[in-house]
Amino acid sequence: MRTRKKLLRTTLALAIGSVLLWPQPGSAMEAADAPETVEINSLSRLYSGVDFNHAMHTEIATCVQCHHHTTGGEVTDPNCIRCHAKSGESDTVSCQECHSSDRFSKEDLSKRDNPALYHIDKPGLKGAYHLNCVTCHQKTGGPTGCQDCHTMTEAGEKMFQTGKYAPTETTGGEHSGH
Amino acid sequence: MKTTVSRRTFIKGGLAGTVAATVLPEKKSQAATFEGYPDGMGVLVDLTRCVGCRSCEAACNEEQKLPQPEKPFDDFSVFDEMHHGQKRRTDETRYTIVNRYDVPGLDHPLFRKIQCNHCQEPACLTSCFVNAYTKTPEGAVIYNPKVCVGCRTCMIACPFYIPTFKYSSAFNPRIMKCIFCYDTRLKEGRPPACVEACPQEALTFGKRNKLIEIGRQRIRETPDKYEDHIYGEHEVGGTAWMYLSSVPFDQVGFDTHVPKEPILNYVKDFLGIVPMVLTIWPALFAGFHLLATRKDWLKNKNEDTHEEE
Numbered sequence: 001m002r003t004r005k006k007l008l009r010t011t012l013a014l015a016i017g018s019v020l021l022w023p024q025p026g027s028a029m030e031a032a033d034a035p036e037t038v039e040i041n042s043l044s045r046l047y048s049g050v051d052f053n054h055a056m057h058t059e060i061a062t063c064v065q066c067h068h069h070t071t072g073g074e075v076t077d078p079n080c081i082r083c084h085a086k087s088g089e090s091d092t093v094s095c096q097e098c099h100s101s102d103r104f105s106k107e108d109l110s111k112r113d114n115p116a117l118y119h120i121d122k123p124g125l126k127g128a129y130h131l132n133c134v135t136c137h138q139k140t141g142g143p144t145g146c147q148d149c150h151t152m153t154e155a156g157e158k159m160f161q162t163g164k165y166a167p168t169e170t171t172g173g174e175h176s177g178h
Numbered sequence: 179m180k181t182t183v184s185r186r187t188f189i190k191g192g193l194a195g196t197v198a199a200t201v202l203p204e205k206k207s208q209a210a211t212f213e214g215y216p217d218g219m220g221v222l223v224d225l226t227r228c229v230g231c232r233s234c235e236a237a238c239n240e241e242q243k244l245p246q247p248e249k250p251f252d253d254f255s256v257f258d259e260m261h262h263g264q265k266r267r268t269d270e271t272r273y274t275i276v277n278r279y280d281v282p283g284l285d286h287p288l289f290r291k292i293q294c295n296h297c298q299e300p301a302c303l304t305s306c307f308v309n310a311y312t313k314t315p316e317g318a319v320i321y322n323p324k325v326c327v328g329c330r331t332c333m334i335a336c337p338f339y340i341p342t343f344k345y346s347s348a349f350n351p352r353i354m355k356c357i358f359c360y361d362t363r364l365k366e367g368r369p370p371a372c373v374e375a376c377p378q379e380a381l382t383f384g385k386r387n388k389l390i391e392i393g394r395q396r397i398r399e400t401p402d403k404y405e406d407h408i409y410g411e412h413e414v415g416g417t418a419w420m421y422l423s424s425v426p427f428d429q430v431g432f433d434t435h436v437p438k439e440p441i442l443n444y445v446k447d448f449l450g451i452v453p454m455v456l457t458i459w460p461a462l463f464a465g466f467h468l469l470a471t472r473k474d475w476l477k478n479k480n481e482d483t484h485e486e487e
Contacts, residue, residue, distance in 0.1 A: 046233075079399045104369040104373060104383045104384070105368075109383075109384055120388065121396065126377055126379070127376075127377070129377075130377040130379070131378060131379060134229060134378065146252070146377075152252075159236045159237065159240050159251075162251065162252045163250075165250075166250045167246045167248060
């Protein structure tokens with residue numbers, strides 16, 4: 001009986017809570033609640049992670065510019081508005097919640113085979129970061145060079161054959177010169 | 179003198195046979211049209227997304243264990259290189275290349291990645307008389323150096339100038355070209371190294387049919403951003419690697435005059451006649467020759483018999 005009572009109480013609390021927390025139209029998560037900085041490093045291998053200055057970016061961009069329909073003001077993109085005009089705030093606003101970090105894996109591709117799925121073209125996590133950041137930086141004159149945001153690691157230097165792995169006069173030049 | 183076949187009927191019959199043989203293979207060639215493997219994979223290259231970082235070039239070099247380049251992969255002076263008045267191209271040391279295009283009226287350059295397009299019906303494959311090339315059900319056009327004789331017909335047949343010859347190994351002929359990372363990745367359902375390396379997701383890997391859907395969706399939803407065309411959907415009968423661009427494709431180095439059907443279609447009918455020519459013509463012309471020289475032969479024979487008498 002005790003467990004039932006407990007369950008009832010929890011349900012009631014949840015119901016009241018959800019009504020109180022239910023996003024009112026037009027209301028948004030306060031920018032002040034957002035983190036000052038976000039460390040973006042889940043994918044770092046060739047480059048080190050990025051200490052993203054979130055506070056600075058909230059001053060020069062609106063929430064929806066990066067967070068789409070998950071938080072902030074109303075959706076304005078005519079393609080998104082078709083479904084997300086009233087979809088409200090999401091429980092979570094982190095990029096990796098929606099953007100897959102194993103894009104193009106078998107699992108990721110088979111999920112997109114669903115004929116009823118609209119978001120067949122949703123970028124993976126790496127693509128989402130770069131497409132969002134670089135596209136805006138190009139328009140607003142922000143940094144666009146690879147190492148302007150994150151420094152190359154040793155693994156990166158090895159793959160790009162630069163730094164201490166750079167071709168020298170003797171090792172390079174195997175190129176046939178076409 | 180009694181002949182079973184008169185000269186006239188013989189020629190008539192011969193002509194009828196030739197005509198029939200010429201007409202018949204046409205039906206055959208239509209039935210042999212190949213539209214590609216249904217689950218073949220591909221890559222959609224979006225030029226509006228590429229920033230020219232050359233990560234794909236570096237990843238390809240590492241994956242395919244290609245020789246060290248002349249310049250590091252983060253050296254962007256390569257975009258200014260010109261060789262014989264041409265921008266950089268693929269060769270025996272690099273399966274893929276990114277070139278920069280300064281399009282008039284555009285405030286930023288566009289970048290285009292070049293590699294084998296992995297045609298649905300590849301001209302290199304059909305031109306190869308030792309069958310060194312294979313189009314795999316996964317979508318890759320792969321090459322077998324063991325049977326290659328180094329004739330380089332594939333280099334001439336390719337409409338995109340992709341296969342290149344390893345001149346540094348003269349006695350061990352070897353064509354060098356992108357193989358879609360078939361051995362190390364595609365076979366297991368994984369994307370090629372270049373796709374995985376691309377930070378901008380300018381390269382989208384997936385089933386070719388799905389990629390066309392994705393390409394159409396991008397064009398439909400952002401029509402101001404794209405040319406209303408997916409290069410490679412129909413070019414040379416369709417390619418596994420396809421392209422989206424914000425400017426007309428000829429302004430970013432694409433050959434927009436390639437036919438919309440496989441190169442093979444232009445030679446298929448001719449090639450169908452070859453066996454007929456090889457089998458019927460020797461008999462036919464030998465017959466003509468025998469008939470033409472029959473009088474002399476009879477004359478000689480009659481003279482011989484007269485002499486014997």
